[in-house]
Amino acid sequence: MQPSRTRTRGLLRRVTLPDSAHPLFRPPFRNYQFDSAYDEMFEAPGIPRPHYRALFQTLLDLPSEELRKSQQAAELSFLHQGITFTVYGNSEGTERVFPNDLLPRIIPHAEWRKIESGLTQRIAALNLFLEDIYHNGRILADGIVPKELVYTCRHFRREMRGLNVPRGIYVSICGTDLVRLPDGNFAVLEDNLRVPSGVSYMLANRKVLKKVFPTLFRDYGVCPVDHYAQALLATLRALTPPNFYGRHEPTVVLLTPGVFNSAYFEHTFLAQQMGIELVEGRDLLVHDNVVYMRTTAGLRRVDVIYRRVDDDFLDPLCFQRDSSLGVPGLFNAYRTGNVSLANAIGTGIADDKAVYAYVPAIIRYYLGEDPILANVPTYLLTDRSQQNYVLDHLDELVVKAVGESGGYGMLIGPQSTAEQREDFRRRIQAEPRNYIAQPTLSLSRAPCFLDGEAQARHVDLRPYILYGENVTLVPGGLTRVALRRGSLVVNSSQGGGSKDTWVLRA
Amino acid sequence: MTDHRETTMLSRVADNLYWMSRYLERAEHTARLIDVDLQLRLDQSPEAGSDRWLGLLKALQVPAPENVPLDAEILTHLLTLDRTNPSSIISCVAAARENLRQAREQCSSEMWEQLNRLFLQVKSTASSDCGLPDSHGFFRAVQDGAHLFQGITDSTMSHGEGWHYIQLGRFVERTEAVARLIGTHFIRLPHPLDQAVESEEYLEWVGLLKSCAAFQAYCKAHTAELRPLRVAEFLLLNPGFPHSIAFSVDRVHTALTAIAELTERKAEQPVRIAGRLRATLSFSQIDEIMASGAIAYVDSIRWQCAQAHTAIQQVYFDYSVESALVA
Numbered sequence: 001m002q003p004s005r006t007r008t009r010g011l012l013r014r015v016t017l018p019d020s021a022h023p024l025f026r027p028p029f030r031n032y033q034f035d036s037a038y039d040e041m042f043e044a045p046g047i048p049r050p051h052y053r054a055l056f057q058t059l060l061d062l063p064s065e066e067l068r069k070s071q072q073a074a075e076l077s078f079l080h081q082g083i084t085f086t087v088y089g090n091s092e093g094t095e096r097v098f099p100n101d102l103l104p105r106i107i108p109h110a111e112w113r114k115i116e117s118g119l120t121q122r123i124a125a126l127n128l129f130l131e132d133i134y135h136n137g138r139i140l141a142d143g144i145v146p147k148e149l150v151y152t153c154r155h156f157r158r159e160m161r162g163l164n165v166p167r168g169i170y171v172s173i174c175g176t177d178l179v180r181l182p183d184g185n186f187a188v189l190e191d192n193l194r195v196p197s198g199v200s201y202m203l204a205n206r207k208v209l210k211k212v213f214p215t216l217f218r219d220y221g222v223c224p225v226d227h228y229a230q231a232l233l234a235t236l237r238a239l240t241p242p243n244f245y246g247r248h249e250p251t252v253v254l255l256t257p258g259v260f261n262s263a264y265f266e267h268t269f270l271a272q273q274m275g276i277e278l279v280e281g282r283d284l285l286v287h288d289n290v291v292y293m294r295t296t297a298g299l300r301r302v303d304v305i306y307r308r309v310d311d312d313f314l315d316p317l318c319f320q321r322d323s324s325l326g327v328p329g330l331f332n333a334y335r336t337g338n339v340s341l342a343n344a345i346g347t348g349i350a351d352d353k354a355v356y357a358y359v360p361a362i363i364r365y366y367l368g369e370d371p372i373l374a375n376v377p378t379y380l381l382t383d384r385s386q387q388n389y390v391l392d393h394l395d396e397l398v399v400k401a402v403g404e405s406g407g408y409g410m411l412i413g414p415q416s417t418a419e420q421r422e423d424f425r426r427r428i429q430a431e432p433r434n435y436i437a438q439p440t441l442s443l444s445r446a447p448c449f450l451d452g453e454a455q456a457r458h459v460d461l462r463p464y465i466l467y468g469e470n471v472t473l474v475p476g477g478l479t480r481v482a483l484r485r486g487s488l489v490v491n492s493s494q495g496g497g498s499k500d501t502w503v504l505r506a
Numbered sequence: 507m508t509d510h511r512e513t514t515m516l517s518r519v520a521d522n523l524y525w526m527s528r529y530l531e532r533a534e535h536t537a538r539l540i541d542v543d544l545q546l547r548l549d550q551s552p553e554a555g556s557d558r559w560l561g562l563l564k565a566l567q568v569p570a571p572e573n574v575p576l577d578a579e580i581l582t583h584l585l586t587l588d589r590t591n592p593s594s595i596i597s598c599v600a601a602a603r604e605n606l607r608q609a610r611e612q613c614s615s616e617m618w619e620q621l622n623r624l625f626l627q628v629k630s631t632a633s634s635d636c637g638l639p640d641s642h643g644f645f646r647a648v649q650d651g652a653h654l655f656q657g658i659t660d661s662t663m664s665h666g667e668g669w670h671y672i673q674l675g676r677f678v679e680r681t682e683a684v685a686r687l688i689g690t691h692f693i694r695l696p697h698p699l700d701q702a703v704e705s706e707e708y709l710e711w712v713g714l715l716k717s718c719a720a721f722q723a724y725c726k727a728h729t730a731e732l733r734p735l736r737v738a739e740f741l742l743l744n745p746g747f748p749h750s751i752a753f754s755v756d757r758v759h760t761a762l763t764a765i766a767e768l769t770e771r772k773a774e775q776p777v778r779i780a781g782r783l784r785a786t787l788s789f790s791q792i793d794e795i796m797a798s799g800a801i802a803y804v805d806s807i808r809w810q811c812a813q814a815h816t817a818i819q820q821v822y823f824d825y826s827v828e829s830a831l832v833a
Binding site for chain 1: 607615619765768769770823830
């Protein structure tokens, strides 16, 4: 217990060096801070990593006034385009611009290749896992993953048992959160297999940066991301429902919960980029187990639904009864094979934070391979000895509710009050299955342009994985930034921002 | 079944575009009316005030507030920045934006940006403490913003089904608004029809024309001598002036014909109503209209307009599933 406590302190200790040790330390880097977290830009104070050298030089040469102007222009353009998100639980002024940082996060080609193969492996294994638990349950029978864990999960959908989904693909769109640990390796923090969002910010950030750093961008040789919408459409089209015959191309629509959803901008953006209809529940209806949309020219049959509505709200006849976001009868149409859904229903079981701990075992079981990307160590609180350890160390660990996302329902030990810890202790003891704990990770840090200078902030990385005819990763992703000094939480709802991610060509 | 890819339009989205356009037209109309009114007031004695306000409220179909003095500041606020009044400029612009937001993937991003900009501008005026610092500038900005939006719409959106709903909304709203305005004006200021108006009253008639952005166009056609009969003819029957009833109804009919063709719907009802109205207008003589009563005439136009609106709703936006399945 004692040693790990010192280690935590060590992580947060600031490394100070005399100014003379790094002559390159000029504005805007004068106040740039280092600690034991991995720094994306510098290998040592004042010495940039090779792939960051050109950006570093550009920033030294560029008057910070100019950067500030670019930043204001970018912010204004976001506001005018309405690139906003909604903060729940506050009525007036709920639309906020998602803060965007101008300094790109740069990832060398070799590192990206590893991420790509690691995530491809992961999505393949998770899909096999879902198919298995909704059919024969071999992995449960073999005792690799405990039965109770699966059957007690709120996101396990009994209704999906025995149902065959097109190509056996349950998760076609996935956004996986990666963090870089102090040793420089990427690890998977969590998988988002239900309705991951944020990809529109990846595209919007890129558009802004191309304007701000045109020459630098070209000279760097950055892999393009603009084909994402096209790849997404191809992925969705690959999911033609079983009873689809004769017609030329499947009709794909995007189902949104509506204008009050926090990601509504993204829904309109993707629909527009793909050239498909953006529908709400009230635009669809089911007749004889066939889904139609209500158009001005009459009813039109729908074949594939990219739904951005949670399982619970999809069909009031089957799931939450009071939902007005869904379409009555949709599940039966799905069961009959007249329509496909992406992602399938019931995928939340595989991104349950307790099941997460078993993903390395899941990969070995189905693929017979070692995981390419590591997991973060995770304590399962249903295990008595692990629970005791966690309860003794609440002030060092991060505790998360298994079914939550978006940074809600979390305890960050080192930044918590005694009261909060007591609250979580009670909650854990009452429902141990509902929580997991992880060590407080020191996320890597990258320079952000704040208050007219470069400051180090913690970042993560969410690449987007598409699985249709084959697995596609658009090189890049959303780098999320914890904009508050010292904060480790990058979620947009909790004061996070984002920056463009440049994956370099070979 | 053939695939009408380019004509697919969700009923809800069509509804959104239609209403977006109506609300924006309403905001523009309101801004113009108040602007003209405030200018006019400068030339008048303060006593002339309250019945003009009542007329203005009536023309905008806003119920007169109870228990408050009808003073300029209160009423201007009610009609411009009062969020609790659903017909105030800010409410209309917000409603237009909210409707377009739900149809964003159907419009061009330039359109959205323009309407969003207009909304932010109006909103920032509302949130500044000093109310309307430069009222003329504000009303001008709202009208310019709406005009710019229309220009952007015409040049960046393809003139397909969605564009026709926007036209439809704009001209249905305009027909109603101009008809109402003419009605309230003729009730308030009965004047010998074929005599030139003079002095104090002259300004009122200029005001009517300016409220329809028609003063200059009228002068070109009939010189600055204002005769009620000519004014009525100009605003009701002029086929070439964009704020006249005849022009607006013609556009409504054109839009409905185009939509019926694009959707291949058997939609006799809306087209028939608009066509009948259009025919009535093109074969009407102003003397006959005035002889049988201008007020009754504009009321009947408004009534037919409301009928067309209901028919559009029933055929395109809110049809029953059974009827669609049979078809």
